[in-house]
Amino acid sequence: MVRSVIKGIAATSLIGAAFFSGFNSQALLGRKEDPLRTTPLLLATRLSEATRPASAKAGSSDLSPIDTYHSVLEKIISEYGTPPTEPKALGKWRDRLRYAGIEGMLLAIGDRYTEYWDPEEFKRNMEDTQGRFFGIGARLDVTTDKKYPMIIEPIENSPAWRAKLKPGDAITSVDGKSALLSDQQHLDDVIKRIKGEEGTKVKLTIRRGTEVKDYVFVRAQVNSPVIDSWMQDEAAKIGYIRLDLFSEEADTQFGIALERLQRQGMKALIFDLRNNPGGMLHVAQDLASRFLPGGPVTWLKEKNGQMRSLDVNTSLRRGPLAAGKIPTVVLVNGGSASASEIVSGAVQDGGAGFLVGTRTFGKGLVQTIIPLQEGEGAVKITTQRYYTRNKRDINTFRDESGAVTKLGGVKPDMVLTETDKDIEAQWNALRDKPFDRKAAAKFSPQVAKGIELLKARMAGKPWPKSEKDLPDKPEKSETVSAKPKDAVGPYSKPTHEPKLTE
Structure with missing residues (x-):
């Protein structure tokens, strides 16, 4: 059965269109020849003539590139003098050789987003988009002294939640091995x-204050929450919703959070997409449909140059957001990418909200993920481009080194940068008061500006004049902050890789 990264089951060998970023690899270019290296290379080439199959010797066709690759790989594995001796390490070494050959081939394309995922990377990325995984179910950060992982919040109905782990609990060891963080x-x-695998056990040593206790968990499937929400300003009834990733369940979770805030009397909304690297395209389409009365959400440009629109989902085109009855500020920054840019660009182009923060990442390319045979991972290939609702090209162009040659991204209506000091204050507040979900937001100038703008809007004042079309002012580079990580979920470290799957 072939599964689509986009949604459900695919009828073809494709797993679906995706907006995932790649890692920047560096080619070995301009290396001068070393005669001491060249001589054994020539000798090896001559010796190889005796081992070539008859069909590939003089008078016959040469080896195909694929046959050449396999021939070289076999020779390295059989002839290399100092491979690992331990069987497990030897197996990993051989896998690395195979993967490096594939990555070198993709490097020749010159597209930083076209890449190979080994089986582990493929599995991890599928967990990201599905929002389901096996583990104990807890959001993690690090302790104030940055020495150990710390529970931020147990996920409801997870093993960690049933064991009554609490925010602030430090994990000092896993299965008897120290969890001390280091280089x-x-x-x-x-x-x-x-x-780990479902049904297997893991032992965590938990430190709570001065008390240290061992907990044995049976790993279970956990549905990762990607939404957090609360009433940010009780008096003014300004709600706050943060979306961490456009996973399969994101729109559903957003709807639940929105209804909960509406029952509390919400009159305005801050929608936080900062540091959101993207996710699934159809989820972005659905979520944007909650803000727009109709028309395109985004445009896709096919390989043949034809453009097609992804329009507002009419079944979701309802409620006070789409009707413009709830003033909305959307927060974005350099870590907002792909699906985040689809939604924020649609909201901005459609006049459905006001964007505050800094220019988004700028990834307007679409990748298709093609799974290989079972256990061999997948290859991700750029196949399309996407544009905003008003057909703006927001793709940032970079050279082979990754340096920006043409600036893209969605520029907010009001540019406001948070400094390293601001971000550190937010993290310290969260670590000092892990029970207070609002703690970090209280130290965010962007959240404060959102509240100020929404209060003015509710008082009948218009939005300030947008800065989106003005020339950029020289600014200090923004630090993209990391978010709390999920101990068993898609978040592990702040890679900020843009991703969006259809």
């Missing part, structure tokens, strides 16, 4: 050890 062991490494 050799990052938060992501500890998270990988906490995750």
Whole structure:
């Protein structure tokens, strides 16, 4: 059965269109020849003549590129003098050789977003988009002294929730191995050890104040919450919704949060897309449909140059948001990418809200994820471009080194940068008061500006004049802040890789 990264089951070998970023690889260019290296290379080439199949010797066709690749790989595996001796390490070494060959081939394309996912990366990215995984179910940050992973919030009905773990609990070991964070062991490494197969056990040593206790968990399927919400200003009835990722369940969770805030009398909304790297395209389409009365959400440009629109989902085109009855400020920054840019661009183009923050990442390319045979991972290939509701091209162009040659992204209506000091204050507040979900937002100048603008809007004043079409002012570079990570979910470390699956 072939599963679509986009949604459900695909009838073809494709897993679906996706907006995922790649890692920047560096080619070895301009290296001078070393005669001491060239001589053994020539000798090896001559010796290889004796091992070539008859069909590939003089008078016959040469080896195909694929046959050449396999031939070289086999020779390295059989002839290399100092491979790992331990069987498991030897297997990993051989896998790395195979993967490096594939990555080198994709590097020749010159597209930083076209890449190969090994089986582990493929599995991890599928967990991201589906929002389901196996583990204990807890959001993690690090302790105030940055030495150990710390529980931010147990996910409801998860093993961690049933064990009554609390915000502020520190994880000091996993299965008897220290969880002390260092240059050799990052938060992501500890998270990988906490995750595992369904039904298997994992032992965590938890420190709560001066008390230290061991907990044994049976790993279970956990549905990752990607939405957090609360009434940010009780007096003015200004609600706040933060979306971490456009996973399969994101629109449903957004709807639940919106209804809850409306029952509390919400009159205005801050929608936080900062540091959201993207997710699934159809989810972005659905979520944007909650803000727009109709028309396109985004445009896709096919390989043949034809443009087609993804329009507002009429079944979701309802309620006070789409009717313009709830003034909305959308927060964005350099970590807002792909699906976040689809939604924020649609809201801005449609006049459905006011954007505050800094220019978004700028990824207007579409990738198609093609799974290989079982256990061999997948290849992700750029196949399309996308444009905003008003057909703006927001793609940032970069050279081979990753340097920006043409600035893209969605520029907010009001540019407001948060400094490193601002972000550190937010994290310190969250670590000092892990029970207070509003703690970090209280130290955010962007959230404060959103509240100010919404109060003015509710008082009958118009939005300020948009800065989106004005020339950029010289600014200090913004630090994209990391978010709390999910111990068993898609978040492990702040990679900020743009992604969006259809």
